[in-house]
Structures are given as C-alpha cells and as structure tokens.
Amino acid sequence: MNKGNTKKSLTARRQFLTQTLAGGALAGGMALTGKAGAFSISSGNSKSHQGPSDILDVVIIGAGLAGLTAARDLKRAGCESFVVLEARNRVGGRTYKHDLGNGAVSEAGGQWIGPGQTAIADLARQLNIDTFDQYYQGKSTFLAGDARYAEEITGGGASIDHRLATVLNEMARSVPHETPWEAPNAAELDKLSVADWISQQDVSLSNIDQVSLNSSTSLTFGTPPAGISLLHYLSWINTADCNLASLERIKDGAQETRIVGGSQIISLKMAEALEDNLKLSCPVRKIVNWDKDIVEILTDQGVVKARQVIVALNPALCNQIRFEPALPAGRAELQRRWPAHAPMRKTVHVYPRPFWRDEGLNGQIAPTEGPLIWAYDNSPPDGSIGVIAAFVKPGQLPHEPGDAERVLSDIYARALGEAARHPTQFHDHDWGRVDPWSLTCIHPIPPGFWTQWGEYLRPPVGRLIWSGTETSEIWAGAMDGAVRSGQKAALNALQELAKERRTT
Amino acid sequence: MKRAIKGSLVLITAGIVAAGAWYGPQLWAGYQFMKAVDQQTTEYRANGGPWPQLQDTCVLCHGENGRARNALYPELAGLSSSYIEEQLQAFAEGRRKSPPMKSISLRLNDQQIQMLAAYYEDQAPQPTGSVTTNAVLSDQGQQAINDMGCTSCHGVQLDGGPAAPRLAGQSEIYMAEQLKAFRDGDREDPGQSMNAIARQLSEADIKAVAHYLANKQSRGAGAP
Numbered sequence: 001m002n003k004g005n006t007k008k009s010l011t012a013r014r015q016f017l018t019q020t021l022a023g024g025a026l027a028g029g030m031a032l033t034g035k036a037g038a039f040s041i042s043s044g045n046s047k048s049h050q051g052p053s054d055i056l057d058v059v060i061i062g063a064g065l066a067g068l069t070a071a072r073d074l075k076r077a078g079c080e081s082f083v084v085l086e087a088r089n090r091v092g093g094r095t096y097k098h099d100l101g102n103g104a105v106s107e108a109g110g111q112w113i114g115p116g117q118t119a120i121a122d123l124a125r126q127l128n129i130d131t132f133d134q135y136y137q138g139k140s141t142f143l144a145g146d147a148r149y150a151e152e153i154t155g156g157g158a159s160i161d162h163r164l165a166t167v168l169n170e171m172a173r174s175v176p177h178e179t180p181w182e183a184p185n186a187a188e189l190d191k192l193s194v195a196d197w198i199s200q201q202d203v204s205l206s207n208i209d210q211v212s213l214n215s216s217t218s219l220t221f222g223t224p225p226a227g228i229s230l231l232h233y234l235s236w237i238n239t240a241d242c243n244l245a246s247l248e249r250i251k252d253g254a255q256e257t258r259i260v261g262g263s264q265i266i267s268l269k270m271a272e273a274l275e276d277n278l279k280l281s282c283p284v285r286k287i288v289n290w291d292k293d294i295v296e297i298l299t300d301q302g303v304v305k306a307r308q309v310i311v312a313l314n315p316a317l318c319n320q321i322r323f324e325p326a327l328p329a330g331r332a333e334l335q336r337r338w339p340a341h342a343p344m345r346k347t348v349h350v351y352p353r354p355f356w357r358d359e360g361l362n363g364q365i366a367p368t369e370g371p372l373i374w375a376y377d378n379s380p381p382d383g384s385i386g387v388i389a390a391f392v393k394p395g396q397l398p399h400e401p402g403d404a405e406r407v408l409s410d411i412y413a414r415a416l417g418e419a420a421r422h423p424t425q426f427h428d429h430d431w432g433r434v435d436p437w438s439l440t441c442i443h444p445i446p447p448g449f450w451t452q453w454g455e456y457l458r459p460p461v462g463r464l465i466w467s468g469t470e471t472s473e474i475w476a477g478a479m480d481g482a483v484r485s486g487q488k489a490a491l492n493a494l495q496e497l498a499k500e501r502r503t504t
Numbered sequence: 505m506k507r508a509i510k511g512s513l514v515l516i517t518a519g520i521v522a523a524g525a526w527y528g529p530q531l532w533a534g535y536q537f538m539k540a541v542d543q544q545t546t547e548y549r550a551n552g553g554p555w556p557q558l559q560d561t562c563v564l565c566h567g568e569n570g571r572a573r574n575a576l577y578p579e580l581a582g583l584s585s586s587y588i589e590e591q592l593q594a595f596a597e598g599r600r601k602s603p604p605m606k607s608i609s610l611r612l613n614d615q616q617i618q619m620l621a622a623y624y625e626d627q628a629p630q631p632t633g634s635v636t637t638n639a640v641l642s643d644q645g646q647q648a649i650n651d652m653g654c655t656s657c658h659g660v661q662l663d664g665g666p667a668a669p670r671l672a673g674q675s676e677i678y679m680a681e682q683l684k685a686f687r688d689g690d691r692e693d694p695g696q697s698m699n700a701i702a703r704q705l706s707e708a709d710i711k712a713v714a715h716y717l718a719n720k721q722s723r724g725a726g727a728p
Binding site: 142144145146147148149150151195198199205207208210211214218223224225226227316319320336337338339340341343368369371393394395396397398399400430432433436439440446447448449 | 533534536537538539540541542543544545555556557558560561563564565566567568572573574575576577603604605606607608610611677
C-alpha cells in the first residue's frame with residue numbers, strides 16, 4: 001500500500017467511525033428500546049431484570065468526559081441500571097475551571113478544540129454550550145536573558161523548521177494514530193526518540209528552533225523531544241491530518257477554539273442529567289471477579305456489583321487499583337509502565353482589562369528559560385476582564401502562592417508592561433500535587449513502548465471495558481478523544497449485555 | 505505561538521547581520537534576543553553537551569541543572585551518582601513509591617541511568633529558593649539532627665556521601681514528605697536504618713529537621 005492510499009483509507013475510516021459513533025449510541029438505543037421486552041434494558045433498572053436487584057448492568061469508573069459521555073449514551077439507549085463512581089468530589093476529570101467572579105472563569109485543565117475534533121464540538125452543541133475563538137491577534141513576546149522581542153506570528157503560531165516538518169508530516173502518513181505499533185516500519189521508528197531522530201538529520205536546527213522545540217514538545221506531548229518515541233510523535237501528527245503545524249498552532253490548529261463557561265461545563269451538564277446515577281468522593285480501590293459474570297467493585301463507600309464495568313481512567317490510574325484475580329500479564333505491564341510524569345501545572349493572573357491588546361500584543365509570552373514555559377490570553381469571550389494563563393515548570397516555580405505570583409508577575413511586566421505587575425487574582429493548579437486522581441495530563445510515550453505494549457491498550461479483559469481518552473482511535477489525549485472513547489465504551493457495554501441476554 | 509519564535513526570526517537574524525542595527529528598534533531587539541539565545545546555547549552545551557540531551561526531560565520538575573526552585577520538588581544537583589542510581593532502581597521496583605518516577609525509571613536503560621546519575625552529581629547545588637528562616641524551628645531541627653547522629657552517614661556538613669544523599673539545602677516540604685514516607689514504610693531504606701530513625705521522630709521533629717536542612721548552606725551553594 002502506498003502512503004497516499006494509507007492516508008486516504010485512514011481518513012475514510014475516520015469519517016466512518018465518526019458517523020458510527022455519532023449515530024451509534026442513538027441507533028443502538030432505538031434497537032434495544034424496540035426490543036425492550038426481549039432485552040429488559042430500556043425498561044429501566046435492574047429490578048425489572050431477572051436476578052438480584054443489587055446488581056447493576058454497568059458500573060462506570062471515572063466522571064471525566066469519557067465516563068460521563070458513556071453514561072449519557074447508556075441513558076440515551078434506555079439503560080438506567082448503571083452508576084458512575086468518581087473519586088473526587090467534583091466531575092470533569094482533567095477539565096477544571098477557576099471561578100473568577102461575575103460569571104467569568106479561567107481554565108486549569110484541557111480547554112481547546114481544534115479542526116477534526118468533531119466529537120467534542122458536537123457534544124458541546126447538543127448541550128447548548130457555545131464556543132469562541134482563542135485570542136491570538138497581535139504580537140507574541142519572546143524573552144531571553146535581558147532581551148525582549150515581540151513579533152506577530154502568522155495564525156498565532158508557526159511550525160518547526162519547515163524542512164523537518166515536511167519530512168515528519170510525510171512520515172506520519174504511514175503511522176496510524178489508532179495503532180502506531182502496526183505502522184509498516186514501527187519497530188525502526190519506535191527505537192528512536194524524537195531527539196535521536198533530529199540528531200540524525202542533515203538539517204541542523206538553529207539555536208532558537210531548539211529552544212522552541214523543547215517548549216512546544218513539552219506542552220503538546222508532556223516532555224521534551226528526548227523523552228518521546230518518534231513513532232508516538234508521528235502518530236499524533238497523523239491524527240492532526242498529517243500536519244505538525246495543525247497540531248501546534250492556534251488558527252486552524254488544535255488550540256483554535258475555547259468553550260464558553262469553561263470546558264468543565266460539559267461534564268457538569270452531563271452530570272446534572274444523571275442525578276442519582278453518579279456517586280462523588282467514591283474512589284475505587286479494588287475490583288474482584290472481573291473474570292466472572294458478576295464483578296464486585298470495592299469503593300470507599302461500599303461494594304457495587306455489576307455485569308459490565310467501563311473503566312474510564314487513564315492506564316496509570318488503573319494501575320492504582322488492585323485487581324483480583326491479577327490482570328493478564330500484558331495489560332498489567334501496560335498499566336505499570338504507562339507514562340505518568342506529565343501532570344502539568346497551570347497558573348492564572350487576572351487583571352481589570354486585557355490591557356495588552358491595546359498595545360497590539362496578544363498576551364503570549366515565551367521565555368527561553370526560567371519557570372514559565374508559555375503564557376497566553378485566557379480572557380472570557382467578551383474581554384470584560386483580562387486573564388493571562390500559563391503553563392509553568394512545576395519544580396521551577398515556588399509553590400507558595402505569593403512567591404509564585406510575584407515571580408511570574410515580574411516576567412509578565414517585562415513582556416507586557418508595568419500594568420502586569422499587579423494582578424487582582426492569582427490561581428495556581430499543580431495537577432501532580434493537588435490530588436492523586438489524574439496523575440498525568442497527557443501521555444509522553446517513550447521509545448519502545450508502543451511496539452511492546454500497545455496491543456494491550458484496548459482489548460477488554462473479562463468484564464472490564466477500557467475507556468478514557470488514551471483509548472481513542474482519533475485524538476487520543478485530547479478532550480475529543482475522551483468523548484469518542486466514552487461513546488464507544490457505551491456501545492461495547494450495551495453489546496455485551498445484549499449478547500448475554502440472548503444466550504440466557 | 506508555542507514555538508512561535510521560529511523561522512521568521514531566523515530570516516530576520518540573517519537580515520540583521522547584513523543590514524546592521526540602525527534599521528530600527530525592532531531589528532535591534534531581534535538581534536539582542538538572538539544574541540542572548542546563542543549565549544544560553546553555549547552555556548547549555550558547555551554544561552551537558554549539544555542539544556538535545558536526556559536530562560532535558562527532568563527539567564520540568566527538578567529544575568535546570570537539577571536545581572529545583574520549589575520546596576515540593578527535590579533538587580538533584582550534587583547528589584552522588586550511586587545514590588541517584590539506587591533511587592531509580594527503587595522507583596522501578598516499587599521500593600520507593602511515586603507514580604511519575606516509576607514510569608520514568610522503567611523506561612530508562614542502565615546506560616541512561618548511569619549517564620543521568622553522573623550528570624547530576626556534577627551539577628553544583630543551590631539551596632531551593634524562597635526559604636524563610638525561623639530561628640527557633642532551625643535550632644530545634646539542628647538539635648534533632650545532632651541527637652540522631654545524621655552526620656555519620658550524611659557527612660559532617662550534611663553534604664552527603666556515596667550511599668547517603670546530600671541533605672543540606674534540600675527542598676523543605678520534599679524532605680518532610682520523605683521522612684514521613686520512611687516512617688510509614690512507603691519508602692524503604694535497603695538497610696532499614698532510615699525507617700527506624702524516622703519512626704522515632706514526632707511530627708514537630710520532622711517539620712523542624714526539614715526546615716533546618718532547607719536553610720543549611722551546602723558545599724558549592726551558589727556556585728554557577
């Protein structure tokens with residue numbers, strides 16, 4: 001198969017999958033509802049089903065975007081016999097917002113929707129949640145040593161060295177995002193880190209390209225080029241329509257669109273509709289008899305029994321749960337080794353107005369060293385207040401709020417002017433330290449991982465259906481992937497229940 | 505955006521070299537900026553070799569050159585290579601519990617572990633920033649350290665030895681967390697001596713010891 005065909009077939013598969021997933025849950029629901037008498041799913045709760053009333057059809061672990069989407073789709077399919085168990089006292093998982101007062105919010109977690117991320121965009125629209133453009137108009141500010149330089153970047157961003165990007169985009173065509181380990185030359189590509197590969201190229205990157213590649217790879221992939229498998233890197237370029245620039249930039253890129261009210265509102269709205277089918281502050285500690293007909297889930301609030309379990313958690317979180325009997329070796333090893341070291345820390349400075357816009361600046365600040373990786377305009381859609389949010393290096397910025405705020409304010413004052421020195425509010429969220437219920441933002445897959453453990457990522461094990469953005473065939477790691485994985489998990493669970501009822 | 509600086513700047517720099525600074529403040533700023541980047545690159549190369557290096561991946565949490573600036577995260581600069589190697593093995597085997605360090609240590613091969621350990625041993629430590637000194641707490645911490653005989657393994661100046669790490673100037677909250685981990689059995693010392701010592705410490709002792717150590721200047725502190 002030549003590369004062009006591979007890409008074409010991938011695109012076709014994506015379209016097909018998107019259509020299937022978009023319509024699938026509803027269609028599945030109708031089918032099951034139509035045969036309610038035969039399947040006893042739509043007739044509601046477990047009480048109407050033969051068997052003890054304390055056994056649920058489905059337990060969903062995790063009330064992030066994946067788990068809540070799965071719950072929503074189960075409900076739309078007529079299944080009421082389920083519960084969502086959430087460890088935190090809030091929903092939303094890796095989406096989270098700071099309330100700034102007067103209805104304004106800023107984002108502490110995942111927040112952007114880009115081209116091709118249709119599942120999350122469709123879901124937002126269905127829930128009557130609006131979106132708006134990430135602000136990027138004007139000059140970005142760059143700092144190195146004592147020097148400050150401001151320049152307007154076309155489309156709010158640019159790619160790495162054009163020659164390298166062209167080569168990478170071409171290579172990405174034959175690395176399917178869904179199964180990078182099945183790429184024709186997977187073994188060869190998975191031996192190298194992105195850093196190794198760059199070192200082997202004839203093109204030598206300029207000093208500034210090196211610095212900016214470190215930053216952008218840290219932001220998008222969770223660690224600098226030396227920590228990322230080339231195979232994994234290419235698979236993400238693949239999901240961004242084989243265009244590295246589209247993965248990295250704002251305009252026409254994966255950072256293009258924001259959600260009015262903050263991305264967490266999607267989860268909050270889905271949770272509202274679940275009412276009693278959601279239990280907060282209910283961490284799952286142990287899963288017993290996953291290989292039997294009825295699985296027992298041991299939580300801090302007691303034992304729950306179910307026929308199917310949707311595990312809507314990243315694999316590193318799965319590794320924190322004890323399984324009895326032990327999981328098969330391949331899956332266990334995937335969880336044990338799953339990268340959990342990109343937790344991310346984000347800060348927020350609030351100002352009376354987005355004053356930088358008046359100066360022709362877009363609020364973006366990219367220093368070459370120090371605690372700040374990248375700051376950007378995170379103001380609400382109407383610009384009624386000014387918000388500068390930042391990705392920071394967790395270990396390089398003091399943890400005390402006063403110190404952290406001052407260190408960053410000094411940098412902002414240099415970049416944006418003295419008005420930046422006195423924010424009216426400061427918020428800080430170090431995901432790796434706040435609680436143990438995310439562990440990592442995205443998954444910086446190291447060399448050698450996908451080709452050895454990738455095949456164990458998705459196949460269900462006994463009654464356990466693995467979900468969460470990491471399992472998505474498209475945009476794994478993004479909010480969009482979470483929604484897709486939730487839709488698919490609901491379909492899988494309904495199918496397993498239907499199968500079981502046909503045979504009993 | 506993120507990687508914004510990019511190609512256009514490279515072109516601009518080429519232009520600057522040819523045209524000179526009098527073409528305007530924007531060009532001059534660009535020239536100054538690129539000069540600063542070149543200077544930083546030279547320092548980076550002198551410190552650890554040409555970009556990119558494996559230690560780049562440790563910077564987010566442990567700081568540039570292993571100097572964390574956050575009391576929650578440990579400083580790696582100046583720790584002995586044997587200690588760092590042993591810790592990476594302990595994370596991989598689960599003797600020391602940390603989900604992020606576990607996944608990192610499991611992906612490193614022996615050669616990479618040795619390379620990173622040697623690199624951080626060579627870096628000059630610098631006390632973690634923003635430590636406020638409480639004299640009463642410091643005295644209490646010093647007393648506890650004298651009573652426990654910490655210097656017999658960690659060195660007279662608490663600068664560490666082959667098997668025991670440098671404590672002087674180490675991050676305050678991190679240090680308290682580790683003492684509690686030893687006490688509660690979440691971290692195991694191969695010889696169990698740290699577990700035994702930590703079990704004798706009260707919460708107040710742990711707080712005082714961590715505070716004293718974070719404020720103690722270590723050898724090479726402040727060195728570039």
